[in-house]
Amino acid sequence: MSATQAIRRVFDWKVRGVRWIEIIGLVLVAAMIFSVYLAKAAAANESAEIASLERQIRQNGQRVRLLRAEVARLEQPGRLEALSRMAGLAPVDVHRQAAVTSLPELAPVPEPQPLVIVAPTPPAAPAPVEAPAAVTVEAAQ
Amino acid sequence: MSVQDPQAWDRPAPGTPGQVSLPSWRWLTEAMWRIEHSFGRARADARPEEDTRVRIFVILSLFSAVFVCLALGAVNAALLAPKGGVGWVRHPNAMMRGDLVDRNGALLATNIVHYGLYIDPAEVWDRQAAAVRIKRVLPRVSMTKLNRVLTGERRLIVMTGLTPGEKAAVHGLALGGVTFEPEDRRVYPLGASTTHVLGAADTGGEGISGAELAFNREIREAGAQGESFALSIDLRVQGVLENELARAVADSQAKGAVGIITDVQTGEVLGMASWPTTDRLNRAVSAHYEMGSVFKTFTVAAGLDTGAADMDTKFDATEAFVIGKRRITDFHATNEVLTLEEVYLHSSNIGTSRLAVEMGPTVMQDYFKRFGLLDAAPIELHESARPRRPIKWDDSTLASLSFGYGIMITPLQMSAAMGALTNGGRFIPLTLRKGGLPNPEARQVVSPETSATLLDLLRRNVVRGSGGRADAPGLRLGGKTGSANKLVNGRYDPTHAVGTFAAVFPVDGPLNARRYSILILIDEPGSYPRTGGFVAAPAVGRIADRIAPFLGIERRADPYRTAMGEKIPAFEDVAGDGR
Numbered sequence: 001m002s003a004t005q006a007i008r009r010v011f012d013w014k015v016r017g018v019r020w021i022e023i024i025g026l027v028l029v030a031a032m033i034f035s036v037y038l039a040k041a042a043a044a045n046e047s048a049e050i051a052s053l054e055r056q057i058r059q060n061g062q063r064v065r066l067l068r069a070e071v072a073r074l075e076q077p078g079r080l081e082a083l084s085r086m087a088g089l090a091p092v093d094v095h096r097q098a099a100v101t102s103l104p105e106l107a108p109v110p111e112p113q114p115l116v117i118v119a120p121t122p123p124a125a126p127a128p129v130e131a132p133a134a135v136t137v138e139a140a141q
Numbered sequence: 142m143s144v145q146d147p148q149a150w151d152r153p154a155p156g157t158p159g160q161v162s163l164p165s166w167r168w169l170t171e172a173m174w175r176i177e178h179s180f181g182r183a184r185a186d187a188r189p190e191e192d193t194r195v196r197i198f199v200i201l202s203l204f205s206a207v208f209v210c211l212a213l214g215a216v217n218a219a220l221l222a223p224k225g226g227v228g229w230v231r232h233p234n235a236m237m238r239g240d241l242v243d244r245n246g247a248l249l250a251t252n253i254v255h256y257g258l259y260i261d262p263a264e265v266w267d268r269q270a271a272a273v274r275i276k277r278v279l280p281r282v283s284m285t286k287l288n289r290v291l292t293g294e295r296r297l298i299v300m301t302g303l304t305p306g307e308k309a310a311v312h313g314l315a316l317g318g319v320t321f322e323p324e325d326r327r328v329y330p331l332g333a334s335t336t337h338v339l340g341a342a343d344t345g346g347e348g349i350s351g352a353e354l355a356f357n358r359e360i361r362e363a364g365a366q367g368e369s370f371a372l373s374i375d376l377r378v379q380g381v382l383e384n385e386l387a388r389a390v391a392d393s394q395a396k397g398a399v400g401i402i403t404d405v406q407t408g409e410v411l412g413m414a415s416w417p418t419t420d421r422l423n424r425a426v427s428a429h430y431e432m433g434s435v436f437k438t439f440t441v442a443a444g445l446d447t448g449a450a451d452m453d454t455k456f457d458a459t460e461a462f463v464i465g466k467r468r469i470t471d472f473h474a475t476n477e478v479l480t481l482e483e484v485y486l487h488s489s490n491i492g493t494s495r496l497a498v499e500m501g502p503t504v505m506q507d508y509f510k511r512f513g514l515l516d517a518a519p520i521e522l523h524e525s526a527r528p529r530r531p532i533k534w535d536d537s538t539l540a541s542l543s544f545g546y547g548i549m550i551t552p553l554q555m556s557a558a559m560g561a562l563t564n565g566g567r568f569i570p571l572t573l574r575k576g577g578l579p580n581p582e583a584r585q586v587v588s589p590e591t592s593a594t595l596l597d598l599l600r601r602n603v604v605r606g607s608g609g610r611a612d613a614p615g616l617r618l619g620g621k622t623g624s625a626n627k628l629v630n631g632r633y634d635p636t637h638a639v640g641t642f643a644a645v646f647p648v649d650g651p652l653n654a655r656r657y658s659i660l661i662l663i664d665e666p667g668s669y670p671r672t673g674g675f676v677a678a679p680a681v682g683r684i685a686d687r688i689a690p691f692l693g694i695e696r697r698a699d700p701y702r703t704a705m706g707e708k709i710p711a712f713e714d715v716a717g718d719g720r
Binding site for chain 1: 234249251252253254305328330331332333334376377379380381383615683686687695696705706
């Protein structure tokens with residue numbers, strides 16, 4: 001009973017004969033309409049931007065496809081071979097081919113020679129030019 | 142809200158007195174007033190529940206129901222929109238057809254936007270000058286068509302398929318009335334290379350030949366996803382094959398040529414070339430040839446597999462083998478009794494004929510069927526042609542079949558059969574799909590032992606027999622030559638020959654090791670000698686030499702040759718004719 005009374009009181013709460021609840025409702029509806037308008041306007045902007053980006057992507061994609069096709073045309077084996085033969089190139093003869101494992105046979109690693117460190121002679125005379133040559137270091141490759 | 146005097150409910154409906162309204166209008170206004178007055182009547186009858194509030198409630202419920210329906214409809218459209226319906230977003234990279242790429246991703250075919258050239262003559266200032274200037278920047282335009290459009294009345298198309306460059310050139314003329322419409326076009330950037338494998342697609346985006354037709358649905362699906370479709374072709378291998386084939390054709394002045402490279406373990410086709418490339422016919426799958434001695438491989442395999450012979454079985458080749466009125470002789474008669482191995486290495490027609498007749502028609506037919514020589518080669522390409530099979534299988538036919546006459550097969554069938562023979566005896570359908578068929582139905586053709594024996598025999602044929610020119614250093618290549626004359630005006634004409642070499646490398650290692658088959662067929666070579674050992678074998682050797690690094694095959698020594706290709710026992714071509 002008190003609940004209905006409370007509701008009735010809310011409904012009876014008026015200013016200049018207009019119910020407050022209606023004024024509040026109108027304000028809320030106005031706010032909602034405005035916010036929906038804002039959201040729609042923003043979304044329209046966004047979708048215009050998205051459309052423009054997608055158009056760019058599509059154009060770039062077409063360009064990429066065009067360039068890829070151009071690369072494929074330029075790199076086709078027949079063309080490359082003709083150009084290489086014109087430049088005097090040919091398939092490598094078997095005797096001039098080697099695997100990584102056969103490198104030691106082809107170019108043996110030289111024996112690392114012992115480091116020869118000549119004892120530095122005491123600088124009796126000012127001979128700065130010869131000083132760096134005093135130490136000989138044979139480094140292994 | 143009713144403002145009527147409740148007491149006046151039976152007052153006649155207001156109408157302009159003196160003005161006669163139509164009966165239908167009068168009926169409508171009377172009905173409205175009856176509804177209006179019903180509330181007055183309700184109050185008069187002391188039924189206040191039929192009051193304004195009830196009316197408001199009814200209207201409210203009606204509106205609510207309508208709005209709920211709208212809301213449900215909107216939710217349904219937003220969340221459960223069907224594919225392809227309104228609001229469904231296509232894949233951003235979607236195309237009518239996906240790109241075709243090779244197994245390593247190199248581009249083979251793609252779609253590129255081209256432009257149609259339209260001219261509205263009403264907007265062209267000087268038609269003569271316009272025609273001349275357009276022709277200058279676009280030489281391939283038809284002048285008659287251009288003039289017809291320019292002298293016409295309406296906006297009409299002049300030409301389709303302008304490349305972006307051509308479009309820019311015409312656009313740069315800044316002529317009035319010239320417009321462009323974009324159109325998607327299938328482009329094959331490699332030109333004549335791989336043209337037979339790829340085939341073509343029409344302007345509507347449907348494949349009409351080759352792989353474009355064979356994988357039409359999958360290519361379109363890949364395109365809708367913005368993806369590409371990979372073929373089993375390796376462009377590097379294909380390139381070597383094409384270049385070496387062109388060289389072999391130039392060397393032998395041939396009319397045509399075919400080259401096929403396959404992976405014998407998976408059935409993947411790594412390269413397929415048909416020469417001349419200007420011919421639309423794909424000779425690798427659609428042309429029929431009597432291939433000659435390469436068939437001896439299958440005859441010997443059948444003999445070994447059935448147990449009708451072993452490597453030491455003797456065959457009398459001292460004199461011609463006579464069947465009825467027919468005398469079968471050897472190209473280079475040895476006039477000796479030969480073992481089966483010698484029969485193969487000398488390519489003795491007498492020996493294989495004797496073996497075939499001994500085995501009989503049932504066994505021969507069974508083995509030819511098993512090797513797929515009697516059916517179209519199993520591959521996705523719709524062009525794969527059926528062979529021309531012998532009608533009757535009498536002794537004379539058997540003898541012919543044993544050395545590759547009397548049956549015309551496509552080169553691809555030969556490739557598939559060689560694969561079956563050298564991968565442990567499993568016949569695997571060939572495929573252009575990267576990675577091979579998902580679950581291929583391999584059928585056992587010959588026993589693994591026969592396969593191993595034949596691998597060794599093929600290798601011996603290269604180091605000691607007729608295939609010496611095909612040897613590639615360190616690649617353990619084995620193969621069989623084939624030389625046949627073509628039937629011209631009812632007789633076999635030695636000036637119209639077909640030289641073949643069917644090779645496999647490497648032949649050593651376990652039966653399921655990686656192994657590749659190379660088939661080269663030279664059609665009507667003009668140079669002499671016209672035998673397979675001279676026209677086709679050198680190309681096979683060069684191809685193997687060049688593709689081995691791509692396929693990851695290392696050079697190694699075997700019992701016959703060092704890794705560098707030097708001979709270990711000094712044996713030469715025993716017959717010296719490369720037949």
